[in-house]
């Protein structure tokens with residue numbers, strides 16, 4: 001037996017800890033922003049049939065260009081997008097990794113506005129690039145001026161804008177995204193993992209793609225499509241950007257099973273989006289009801305709410321876990337992050353938070 005410290009690991013990986021939110025099998029899991037609903041049975045059956053059709057050909061490598069899936073994503077996204085503008089990977093995390101492999105790397109920089117998605121620094125580290133965190137305003141909003149200023153100061157190779165932002169729920173307005181796209185020398189990626197949960201779904205950076213060839217918009221099936229377990233993320237951009245991503249992907253990176261499952265699931269986008277509407281209602285309920293209890297929930301366009309006014313986030317986390325409810329302490333002072341659940345799950349977490357207030 002040896003220890004990690006004894007291994008000839010890369011110097012820049014020494015002392016790091018892997019991404020790791022707890023995976024505990026408690027009744028109410030509201031800690032990693034998963035879709036609270038299971039895949040509906042009729043959708044699951046259709047997926048199984050599509051996989052069954054693909055399976056006899058599993059002796060062959062899958063379609064390296066995943067043409068059918070790209071067409072499905074283009075149709076789903078709309079905005080006149082063509083299949084050659086679509087890229088996909090095993091989760092949008094892999095898509096983001098492809099972007100950094102192609103446009104980042106040693107000697108280059110990734111800028112993002114913090115607090116934001118905790119994977120960005122890890123992805124940057126993994127490809128040997130420097131991460132540049134620029135703090136947001138106290139209310140976590142961003143303005144065109146702030147974005148222009150940060151880009152002028154740091155001249156980054158890649159900018160990641162998370163909208164709606166994890167862990168704060170804050171949407172970035174299109175004017176601010178445009179300010180980034182117009183002023184950055186390098187790539188600007190808008191991570192729209194939670195786009196379907198926004199109050200105004202039409203307010204997406206997809207509408208800007210025509211005008212900014214170095215603007216990329218990433219999405220995922222993990223949240224809106226209740227597909228976190230299958231691992232499918234995707235991106236829309238100029239066809240030349242997609243060509244660049246082809247240079248760094250491993251051949252046949254999307255299995256035939258993954259492609260079949262995603263194509264089938266996308267046929268049911270209406271069903272899946274109606275569940276998203278239920279989750280948006282529970283998200284709004286968290287904001288209203290926790291606010292009425294004296295907490296300070298931040299406005300959210302995603303499927304979770306960052307809740308301020310929490311005296312001791314770790315104590316709150318533990319108290320709720322004792323009742324079988326898992327939430328997230330994201331390390332921001334006096335806050336916890338709570339994913340919107342089913343109506344019953346949301347009621348349970350609100351009741352538990354109310355009991356803590358009463359103590």
Ligand SMILES: *Cc1c(COP(=O)(O)O)cnc(C)c1O
Nearest residue numbers: 091092093117166193220222233
């Ligand atoms: C959940 C999440 C993703 C999705 O990751 P997958 O790899 O697609 O599961 C991407 N970006 C943000 C900000 C997220 O919160």
